Ligand SMILES: O=c1nc[nH]c2c1ncn2[C@H]1C[C@H](O)[C@@H](COP(=O)(O)OP(=O)(O)OP(=O)(O)O)O1
């Protein structure tokens with residue numbers, strides 16, 4: 468039998484992410500649960516190198532790094548876009564497909580170029596290519612004593628081109644969730660939070676540790 472989940476006590480929690488879009492979503496998802504979130508970026512914690520080959524490995528690596536550095540419980544999210552016709556790529560390398568850039572003095576990534584890279588590979592397979600894809604999210608919650616819990620979520624959908632919408636972050640402008648017509652970047656955050664991979668993983672975390 469799997470070990471029971473350890474419950475999270477009310478108090479400070481580090482969001483072990485340096486992605487502002489992700490931090491915004493995780494803050495919104497955490498809002499009802501009486502924790503006081505601070506991001507790894509706010510605390511000036513280093514961004515660890517993501518050397519794992521699975522979402523789980525990278526989520527654990529980021530959560531343990533922030534928990535150890537801060538002395539607080541830390542919640543990390545490793546996520547990505549898996550495209551069926553590309554054998555699951557970019558997968559764990561989804562962030563790496565977007566080059567690091569400076570936008571008006573702020574660090575970021577060139578998502579437009581990254582979405583174009585995915586589209587270019589699909590286009591090579593012809594107009595009838597299978598455009599189905601999913602977003603995957605693995606949340607890892609680690610304590611400073613080394614204990615950790617992992618929760619996985621996903622949302623099925625398909626890719627559209629050209630990108631549509633200004634909301635959300637990352638690859639949202641090309642992702643249309645199954646059964647819908649608007650992209651993740653065209654719907655309000657509350658609507659994304661009702662169905663996203665992050666919300667799916669979060670529901671499992673809430674059931675386990677709150
Ligand atoms: O809801 C999403 N909507 C659009 N794109 C998304 C989403 N969720 C993940 N993604 C894409 C972009 C992200 O950059 C990459 C995950 O890479 P991942 O390493 O987990 O995150 P990251 O490097 O951006 O931030 P950090 O590691 O500091 O949390 O997948």
Ligand SMILES: [Mg+2]
Pocket residue numbers: 517562
């Ligand atoms: Mg990352």
